[in-house]
Structures are given as C-alpha cells and as structure tokens.
Amino acid sequence: MRIGRREFIKLGGASAAYVLAGGAVAAPTGRAIIDVHMHAYPATMQLSTPVTNPITGAVSPIRTGADHLAACIAEMKKHNVVKGVVSGGDGDRIQAAIDWHDRAPDRFVAGAGIRGSADTPLPPLDQLRKAFADGKLKVLGEITSQYAGFSLSDPRYEPYLALAEEFDAPVALHTGTMPAGTSFDPCCTTARARLGNPELVEEALNRHPKLRLNIMHGGWPYLDDTIAMLMLYPNVNIDTGAVDWLLPRPAFHAWLRTLVESGFSKRIMFGSDHMYWPDAIGLAIDGIESAGFLTETQKQDILHDNAMRFYKLAPGG
Template sequence: MRSRRFLTVFAGVATAVLCGTASLPVAASEPAGPVAGRPVIDMHLHAFPMDEFPPGAPACPGDQDVLVPVIDPAEEVDFGAFATCAAPLLAPASATELRDASLAALRRHDVRRAVTEGPVELVADWRDAAGGDVIIPGVAFGARADKPVDELRRLHAEGKLQVLGEVYIQYRGHRPDDARYAPYFSLAEELDVPVALHLGEGPPAAARLPGYEAYRASMGSPFLLEDVLRRHPKLRIYVMHYGSPLVDEMIAMMFTHPNLYVDVAMNNWGFPRAQFHAALKRMVDAGMGKRILFGSDQMYWPGAIGEAIKSIETAPFLDEGQKRDILYNNAARFLRLTLEQVARDHAPRAPAGD
C-alpha cells in the first residue's frame, strides 16, 4: 500500500493512528487450522525491512472504533490525539521476525500464494524461506528512483518479477497516464505481466504530514486510468484498494474495461468495517464479483492477514461461492494458474515442520 517514504513518516504516527463449505477461522489470535479445499491467494503483500519502523508499533483492525479526530486548522496536527484501540496488532521486533511471522500467518490461514513486493533481495529471501510457489515476486515503480525498463526485463527473465507493482505514482502526485510511465505499462503488456496500481487513500491527514507534499487525493480517481487502458487493451491490471472511496467511478471503469480488476487490501482490515462492507457490497451488487481480488496489504503486522480474511468471511451479503471467488478463484483466473496448480492449492497440506 505504501512507499518506504510513507513508512518513514508513518512510523512516527503509527502508535496513534493505526493502533465453498466450511468457514475459515475468523479470530485474529490462535485460530483453528486451515480447512482443506479452501485456499486463499493474497494479491497484496509486502516484504519490508524494519530499519524505518518501530518494533511494537500497533495497528487497529477496522472492526474496532478507531476515529480520526477533528482538527482545528489553525493548530498543528497532534497525531497523539488519534484514537487507539483495545486490541491492536503489534509489529515484530526485527525483519527476520516479520518474515517468519508473516509466512506463518500465510500458512495458518492456508494462503497458498501471495504477490509480494519489496526490495528485490528481501523478496527473494522471503521466497526462499517460504519454499515452493508461495511468494510471487513483485517489483515496484513510481516510489523513488525507478528501475530502468531493461533492468525490469532482466529481472523478469530471471524469475524475480512476476507482477509489476505496487505502482506508487499517486504518492508522487502523478497521473497514471503521465508519459514518463508509458514504457512500464508497455513492458507489462509485452511480457504479459500483471500490473498492480495504487489508487486510493493515503495516510490520515496526509495533507498535513511532512513528506506528503506531492500526495493528491484527486490522483486516486479511477477515471485517470482510462487512457492507459485504451492504449493497452490486453494489459492485465488490478487497482489496489479499488480506488476507494470512489467506488462508483471504479464500477464505471470496470464495466467499460474488461481487463480491469481490483483488490480490497488494507481497506478490508484497516478501515471501518461498515465502510468496507458497504463498498464491497456495492461492487458485488453491480456485477463485479468475479473481478474482485483478495489482498491483505500486510506491511508490518502479520495479524492483518487473518483480519483481512475475517472481513470477507463475515460479510453477511456474500454467499459461499462469492467468498471463494474473492479469496481464491478470481485470482487463480487472473494469474492464469493451470489446472494442476489449482488442484495442488486445494489439496491438504502437510503440517508445518513435516
């Protein structure tokens, strides 16, 4: 969800701001084991270092009463005034603990595959630690100094780039159709690599946060993506955070462009649950249920993975088939998994350590 620049600033405010058949576990703590035949694909995971984030920083799941305070515009923002919550998730103490706890959470919730973005070397480390095909490596652009197209092509040839994203250009205040990013979209279409583009909210009170001078909420409009989709009709692309809160605009874009998917990451666990469920229902009711992808946007809180799954499993307006579509089937189709891969994902998995 966020660039490292975001996380540098966010680290200073996190302690106040982000304090088929059978069902998956719904509790965030010590859930039951996964149920065979109900796998999950997480389309939005991060492998971040811990050098810019305080260990123990809390995050509050969105089913708790977390509020953004009213701020007198004449005063400096007091981020200590942000509400905290009774049962926060806590960041691990080290990068190794973050990796191990995140991979353990994936296994606990039967997440068989996870699109994972971060420094190339760190993603490779997570991939090795997870084993198999669990970690699908993503490479970002639009956050800082972007990798040249030739380097991205090389990483793809080496198997280190299977998704191009997260695309962070909204944090630069840039439009998706900015000419400087055209070569990246062209490369993705040429290589048939999916693109994961951030459109949606930044941190609370972003306009008052140091380092966020470039961020513009208006650059989160799904309509800004239209020229890119017109130029690249064969591009596989999903908008992270479904362009929240501009749900109707996103529905209009998905109706017009059949190659456009969305994920529901971060909004499903870090935002007010009523708001997220209303947005999800709006998209499902509009007939877009087959193009909604599950994601956690797990950054520093492995418990977010379970909370994100919980938000789908407890949605009262989804039937079991719709839940399976969002949690697995849609992503399997979008990623073009083979029948053998799908069958392997649905097979029982040996207990950890076997």
C-alpha cells in the same frame, strides 16, 4: 498501500479512529486463500518503535524485517493463505520482494514496487527486463504513482507498462486515498487524493490494451468511478487491500455489497495490505468471511478463484 515510518507510528496510536463492528468474528472455513496484496521489507530493516496493530492494539515482538517475514509466513499458515503476491515496502522495493520469493518460492509471487518520485526514482528498465526474463519478477506493482504526484497515464510510466505487456505481467496500482497527513510528510509532498481516482488510468489502458490491471484498494472511496472502469474494461480487476480491515466493518461491507450487487463478484480479489502488521491478514480475511450477503461461491471467488484466473497461477496455488 505505501506507508512510511512516520505514518506507521501515527497509525499505531490511532486505534480509536477505526473500529471493527457489525457482527461476530467468522469461524475459519479451512478454504485455501490467495492474498494478492502483501508487502516485504528488507531483512535488515530495524524498527525502534514497537509494532502495534492500529485496530486491535496488539503489540508484536517484530523488530526486524526478518522477524516480519517469519511472522507473515506464520499468519499465512494459520489462515491457510497458500499464495501471496508481494511487493516491497520501504527500502529496496524490488529486491525485498525477490528475497521473499527466494525464501519460499511456492508461497510468494514477487512484484516490482515502483514509484517515480525524487526520493524513489523509477528503476532502470534493463534491470526490470532482466528480472522478468529470469522469472524473478512476475508482477509490475505495487505502483505508487499517486505518492509521486502522477497518474499511471503519465508518459513516464509508458516504457514500464510496455514491458509488462511484453511479458504478460499483471500490473498492480495503488488507488484511492492514503494515510492521514501523507502529503505533509517530506517523502510525499507531491501526493494528492485526486490522483487516486481509478478513472485516471483510462488513457494508459487504451494505449496498452493487453494489460491486466489490478486496481488496488478497490479504488476506495471512488466507488462509482471504480464501477465505471470495471464495466468498460474487462481486463481490470480490483483487490480489497487495507479497506477490508482498516475501514469500520459496516462501511467495508456496504462498499463490497454494492460492487457484488453491481455484478462484479468475479472481478474482486482478496488482499490484506498488512504492511507492518502480519496479524492484519486474519482481520482482512474475516472482513470477507463475515459478509453475510456473500454466497459461498462468491466468497470462494473473492478469496481464491478470481486471483487464480487474473494472475494465471498454477492449479493448487
């Protein structure tokens, strides 16, 4: 999920709008976890507003992008998150992710965060081609076409999807909804909720049948449409980013249970989408671990094994 400075400030004061409910915090299991939905910010980024978790209200000492990276690594170690798929947030969405990978190449897989709006134009194709060829980038995404006012099926994304197909690079797409008031923000006046419907990517998938597509945020709240896409397209997976810690716990569990009972436990991947709040990684993990309806095998699949298969990660990562 892309979130800008203004939304960050708004969410920081919105903890009353969200509530963790529905059971005690699950005990850590020590299992290895893969987070397929992380965000990097430039090391020089400065935050003038204290970072307050919108769920817990906890205030973090983070003031720079470098602080943010250090805190994310600390949280990953704390929760045994052995690998993170990361794309850029504000600023240079490609270089920030590459910088994280360069800092900890065994820990991070770098993705190219692209949009295609007036304020964040699509990067030169040659730049991306070189980065993929050099192995600096492994994922195309997070693609935030919804914020730009387009679906992934829009022709402007065609050469980028062809490039992903050429390099067998997974594509990660923002779907679902956005923070309150996004379309009134000067950066995102073209953003529309309807463009987050996962079914809108169908034409792109048919033009590029070799694509592996991660429907980020699991397409929430378009549950039926997400199930329809999973049923028809075996090359599609989803992640649980943001919904596993920002939604009230009973609502998240009801959504997740429907997907699992529909037969898709092998297609769901854990993502935190922690944004500016590294401590959200633990909250997101607990969203899965505390789901009493999941078997241990299903938890292992969601928290680790499904991502290993989808992202074709090396054993041990």
